[in-house]
Amino acid sequence: MGHRHYSIKMQDIPRMNSRLLSVSLSKDEKDWQSVFHTHHFTEIFFVLNGKGNFLFRNDIHPIKTGDLIIIPPYLEHTEQSIPGMPLEYYVIGIDGIAFQTENNAASAQIFCNFDNRMLIADLFAQMYYEVKTEREGSDLICQHLLEILILRIMRSRHIIPVPITSVRMTKECAQIKEYLDTNYAEHITLETLTSLTHMNKYYMAHSFTKFTGMSPIQYLNRRRLETACQLLRDTDYSVSDISSQTGFSSQSYFTQIFRKFYGITPIKYRQIHTKK
Template sequence: MPQYLFSDSTYTIFKENTRPRLSLISVSTENSAPIFRSLHSHEDCASILFVLEGSCICTLEAKKYQLKAGDIACINAGTLHGTMAAQKKQAYKIMGLDIKNLHLKGLPPLHLIDNESSPILHTKDYQSMLTSYAVILLDLAPLAASPQAAQTANHLMHSFLFVLYKLIHESKNDTKEDTYSLGLQIKEYLDQHYLENLKLPEIAEALHMNTYYLSHTFKKATGYAPMQYVTQRRIGEAQNMLLSTDLTVTEIAMRCGWNNSNYFQSVFSNVVGMPPGKYRKAWKSK
C-alpha cells in the first residue's frame, strides 16, 4: 500500500503574526438570491468569487470579464466590483468568500494580487481540489453560528488560499497595464462625483475634452458609456444601503443621487431586475 510522508514544514504565505479570518460565505444560484450586484467595494475585506457552475460577467474597476466554471476572481479591498449573469435563464452556481485580516507576504494588507497580476485565474489542474474545498465550505455555511464549524471553515479557507497563492504566482502576468490611461482618468473623475447631479457636457468641460471624444474613449476603455457607469455606481451604492441599513427606499434614493423616488425605483428595477424593496427582502431572507 502506497505511503506518503509529509515534511514538517513551517512554511506560510501569511505575514508574521497574522492569520486571515473568513467573515462571510455566500452562494448565488439561479434559484437563490439574485446574482446581480452593481459596482460596489469593501474596505475591510478581500473577496474571492469562484464560479462552480455556468458562467457570469464580473466587472472589476471598469473592466468586464466573462468567467466560466473553474474561474476565480481575486478582489482586493477597495476594488470596485459587480457581477451579473452571462445569459438570461442560464444555470449557475457561484461561491463568494469575504476574508478579513488578510496579509499575504509581499502584498499590502487585504490584497490577494499585485498590480501586475491578472485578477482572473483559470484554475486548470487545481480545479478539482479547489472545488472540493468549496463544496465543504458551502456545507458548513449554514452552521456558521457554531464555533466548531467556523473554525473548520477557517482552516479550509487557509488551505484554499495556499492553493490560490500558488496559482497566482504560476499565472503571473508580466505585462503591466497603463494605469494612467485617459479612460481611467475619466473613471477616476466619475468615481469622485457619481453621487452629484452629473451631466455629460459638464463632465467633458471639467476634463477639457469634447463630449463625443470623452464618450468614445471611456466606452472603448471600459465597455460602459459614461452615464451608464454613473448609474451602475449609484445602483451599487443603493444596494449596499439596502443590505446594510434600515433607511427607507426614498431616503436611499436621495442619498444616491436621485431626487425622485419613483424614478429611482424604475431605474433600479430595470438594472437589477426587481424593485429595491423586493431586492432587500430577497437578500435578508437568506
C-alpha cells in the first residue's frame, strides 16, 4: 500500500480586505459596442476563449485564451475581438483592494498568463455558478474562492494587494470626471467645476491632477479631441462644425490644440484615416 502524508505548516496569513461585488460571463456576438469606460472598483478580466485586444487610452495589448488582466479603479479601458475569434470572458468586480507589482508603487494594469489555465478558469466558473444559483452559503463560498484566486495570482506574478483607499479617487474628482465625459461639448471653466463640487478652485484642480495625471482643462481638451477624431474619421462634417460640436471656442483654437496633441492638422488627420 502506497502512502504519502504531508503536514500543514501553520502560518500567519494576513487577511485580504477584499469583497466580491459582481461576476459576469460575456461573449462578443457582434452586438457589443466597445467603448472606453471606468469603474470605481478593481476588475479582474479572464479570457475563456478567443483573441482580441485590450485597450487603454494610450496603450493596446493583444489578449488570448488564458490571459488575465487586472484593471485598477478609474483606469479607462475596453476590449475588442479579432474578427472570427470572438472573445468570451469572465469579469469580476472587487472592492477593498487594488494590486501593484513588488517594485512599482503605482497601481497599474497587470497581465498574467497561467500554465494551468483550467485551474484558474474553474475558480471563475465556480464563483459564477454560486452567484447565479444564490444557494445557501453562496456569498461565503464566493469570498473564499476569490481569496484563492488572489493568492494564485500573487504566487504567479509576484504582485501584492494594497488597500483601495490608497488609489481611490475622491467622490468629488469622480463627479468632475463624469461631468466632463458627459458635457464636454458645453462651455466649461474651472468655475463651472468648483460650483459643481463646492471645492476651492486650486484644491479641486490639484486633487483632479493627482488622480488623473492631468488638469481638468487638459482632460477636457483630450476628451474633446478624442470625439473630434471619431467625427473626422466617420463623418463628412466640416472642420468648423466639428470644432463647434466638440466644444472648442473657435476653429483656429481647435486646429492649434489638435496640431499640438497629434502633430498634424485635423484636415491632414482626416486625409490619412479616410484613405481606402
